[in-house]
Amino acid sequence: MKARGKMAVGATTLSFMMMLTACGSDTGSTTETTGSAAPSGGAAGAKGGKQVEISFANWISVEDGTKEAYNQLIAEFEKTHPNIKVKSIGIPFAQFKDQVLVSSAGGNPPDVTMSNQNFTPAFVGAKIADPLNDLLGGEMMSDIVDGSKAGVTFDGKVMAMPWAPHPSALFWNKTLFKKAGLDPEKPPTTWDEMIQDAKKIAALGKDEKGTPIYGIGETGASDSYTGNMLLRIAYSYGGKFVDDQGNIVYDQGTALKDALSYMKDMIGGKISPKGSMMSDLRPMFATGALGMIVDGDFGRTNFRNMSGKGAEFDKEWGVTTVPVGKTGKSETFFTEHQLVVSAGSKNKPEAAEFVKFLVSKEAMGIYHKLNGVMSSRKSIAALPEMNEDTYSKVFNEQMKSASPLPATNPKFDNAMKNSTDMIVIVTEGGKSPDEAISTVVPKIKELYKK
Template sequence: MKKYIISKTVVAVCLFLLLVVISACGSGNGNTVDKNAGTSSTENKDDSKQVEITFANWIAVEDATKTVFEDLVATFEAANPNIKVKSIGIPFAQFKDQVLVNSAGGSAPDIMMSNQAFAPAFVGAGIVQPLDELLGNEIIDDIVEASRTGATYNGKVMSMPWAPHPNALFWNKTLFAKAGLDPEKSPTTWAEVEEIATKIAALGNTEDGKPVYGIGIDNGSDSNSGSKFWIPYLSYGGNYLTDGKLTFDQGTALEESLGFVQRMAAGKISPVGADTKILRGLFSTGSLGMFIDGDFGRNVFRTSSGKGEAFDKEWGVTTVPVNKTGSSETVFTEHQLLISEQTKNPEAAAAFVKFLVSKEAMIMYHKSNGVMSARKSLAQLPEMNEDDYAKVFNKQMSTATAFPNSNPKFDEAMKNVASMLQLVTVGNETPANAIKYVMPKIKELYE
């Protein structure tokens, strides 16, 4: 009798435990598998937790772009409440080195802004990852060819072209009129550029005693100055690489274009030692007759002049005049986006990159700063071609040359080009001597 009672008890306990298990399995307590989703609801809950991604950039610390940048981030976060974007604003001059140092120390940003001069160094250092799969074919195949070529390394797209900035010629109508020139007629050849610049510089000083310059040629000491030199260099028929081999100093283009820069500096027609930032300031304050800059120039000039949109009446913009090649030779710099190899949130990082190059974001950025899009489907939108200003830059993009920056030493080579400019402007060396002193260093980088 005693054994029978114990057996009934054991059976009862077992039945009870079985019912508990069955009840738990059907209770929907968060551990069931959704076969259609392929993930458990617990995993979905984890996915809904907010993640933070860091974005290293320089537009957050520049007056002309910081407001639209804040708007872009706010718009993205509103649509993606589970992703928080933390901006790491770094001044442009320190940007490349700081990103490289931070990445080497294991604290790389999830996403980094770049341009065509910085990207080869980031790729060469192995701190970024391919974007083909992260962004998908819909976006990758939509990149304009010139931009995609400059973003591709060993067959993989390593940086996402964001906003190409073809360089065009701005001219100051007020100074043209004071020099006895037609303020509505821009130069069409480089010979006319030199003639007009000489006449404007002859004005001497502005009403408040500041020197007047006819044209601003970037001849600072950084790699950006070396890159901007490409515009006169290409106009004289120069070719940096031929079949992958360095041909920068072959022919007469390098010496002739350095000679042009030297004439402008020696005659005080262009300021000596001035980089892009200084030249923008001079143009904004009415001290500079002509200046070649990117499509963001309009917003920069409005801000720097303190006159806002009213300043637009004082200047015009046109495609770069032609020279020996018979074509409007120019280059385009380009804001690019890269995703770190170290990121723990590649999907969230990719989502932010996709948003920044989307129609919604590009129209916002265009309305604020006049930037173009590197995506074929967006470049021709009416919203991106709403006025003559936008049309000039879209036309200029059709003849703009991409930098051959797949070599990680390209940026260093451009610093050496800046040294040439310094030698012929500050050092008064002949173009031939400047080439003789500097070219061996550039060749060494490529060998």
């Protein structure tokens, strides 16, 4: 997701701050969306029986794949909590972190904000996030999947509630596998098999319309998500980003070098497209131009919609855990959606009620049905309705080996974006992985010292 120009960011930030202080109309870059009107009543969490309005900064209300789930979630919450009304502040993902930081610093924080494992450290560092241990209670805290909980715990306090864990798994296109002479029902189980399968698919060249066919899609854009995915690849080669003391050890050993060699091989060899964002790769997979992609549990809904074939497209692809690499296990991260209650919120009890609802069995049932997302709560993840098919079982299995991103430093998101320069250096600059590492990693280490 590419950064916009300073004027555009400034304008959208101003719009966001204005919307937090007063109800307004759609500004284009941010949207205000509310659920259906609800009558006053005696719902839990409302002060003195009067209606309370809480603001919710999020990106799911402005993304086509999740708008319907968002609308149903808000409608259900306001129906069951008639004294609490939600004013939604929809912000495009690429602008999200900066706008929340600016508005909160200006004294206008949303009551609840979406987050992820890149954004939360920045929100904690800026003292925007309020500890949730007491607000949500011990029973809720003990119900969080261990890997997710580790990623939101700072100095012993849970600073964000994991919502949807989004462990990444491997999707493969059965049609392209068959055309490449591969068994369409046999996805790769090892890293080396995945590379060989990708090369065979890319060797198909172009489809009947002249569209290039790629074997696998690896992100190469200059954004923090690409940095996360490079780190995931390095983990498959046995690497680490930081040691137990938080010191950067990304350049130690051969894992990062191996990961960059893999990226150079895939992108330089036209096995994977160059400079792509996930928003580029997903429609390529959905239209048969990409043999494999590592993506989250919302993939099924996205691919159905993007293909134009709906559920019929399910016959053309499969999903499996990420192939085993050098470590001997399926390496992936929780790239999860999280929920933060703002430290500056004047409606913390109501904000907590909203968070509790969004991670409840009822809400996750809606979200899972419409978008295939899993739950970060142990009790809900184990429910039969969350394991009703092979798709759900794969992602629940992937959660067992998923790691939290090593993101406790507030500069982690910036570090991940900076690390993408290494991909550019080896794929476009013609330099070696060693040269890329020696150029970029010292800058990341310096960033962490500031």
